[in-house]
Amino acid sequence: MSGPVVALLVQQMDRSLGRIRPKLDGLTDEEFFWEPVEGCWTVHRRRAEDRAWAPDVQQFVNGKGEWVTDYSLPDIVPAPFTTIAWRLVHAGAINWMYHEHVFGPGKLDWDDYEIPHTARDAVSWWETGYRQFRDALADTPEDELDRFGAAPWGDTRTVLEWSVVMLDENVHHTAEVGVLRDLYRAGGLGLPL
Numbered sequence: 524m525s526g527p528v529v530a531l532l533v534q535q536m537d538r539s540l541g542r543i544r545p546k547l548d549g550l551t552d553e554e555f556f557w558e559p560v561e562g563c564w565t566v567h568r569r570r571a572e573d574r575a576w577a578p579d580v581q582q583f584v585n586g587k588g589e590w591v592t593d594y595s596l597p598d599i600v601p602a603p604f605t606t607i608a609w610r611l612v613h614a615g616a617i618n619w620m621y622h623e624h625v626f627g628p629g630k631l632d633w634d635d636y637e638i639p640h641t642a643r644d645a646v647s648w649w650e651t652g653y654r655q656f657r658d659a660l661a662d663t664p665e666d667e668l669d670r671f672g673a674a675p676w677g678d679t680r681t682v683l684e685w686s687v688v689m690l691d692e693n694v695h696h697t698a699e700v701g702v703l704r705d706l707y708r709a710g711g712l713g714l715p716l
Contacts (some may be wrong), residue, residue: 526665531613532686539694540653546701547611547646554707555608556644566608566640585616586638607703610712612638613701614696618652621689622665625672625682626659627699632675659684 525533556565569584569591584591591604592612605613615637623631641646660682668683680688 525661525663528540528668528683529660529663529665532690536657536660536690539690540657543697544650544695544703546697550607550642550646550704554704555645556606556610557619557707558606559703559706559711560604562603563606564603564609565606565642566590566592566612566638568707576682585633586636587634590640590706592638608645610696610700611649614693615645615649615652617638617689617692618656620674621685622652622656622659625685626656629672656689669677
């Protein structure tokens with residue numbers, strides 16, 4: 524049976540989901556792909572050509588199929604602006620990846636997922652991954668919270684730490700989605716490009 528720390532984490536995940544999920548209702552594909560500024564990172568079809576952001580930065584994409592998301596190595600500082608599509612799919616990928624490496628076999632990497640490319644599919648993918656992680660956490664005995672898990676990008680954290688980071692990433696990125704939806708409904712940024 525789970526103890527008080529697990530119960531508190533699950534309660535916070537449920538509370539956050541209760542605030543986040545309604546903000547995703549009615550998300551359209553037009554909003555999903557809206558690029559409020561030029562050069563946004565987004566979800567797009569795989570392309571043969573790379574975008575050139577800086578001479579010492581290489582552009583990459585995540586995803587195993589036709590649809591991918593943008594990222595770079597090393598990180599661009601400041602990072603490019605990201606669309607609702609990028610933010611929601613990124614949060615969804617976090618949910619699936621963290622579950623894989625905290626509660627699963629720990630074999631999948633960012634390029635092992637089919638990237639959803641519609642608003643409806645992305646919301647469903649995000650929510651399914653969120654609930655999968657939440658349910659696995661709810662079944663975790665308290666003494667398992669100190670167990671370490673490693674991610675393919677090199678981070679090693681305890682189950683407790685991965686759970687807190689997962690929740691933080693979801694609140695962070697989905698709050699941004701809410702703000703972008705507000706801007707979209709208000710007519711965009713109102714700034715000349």
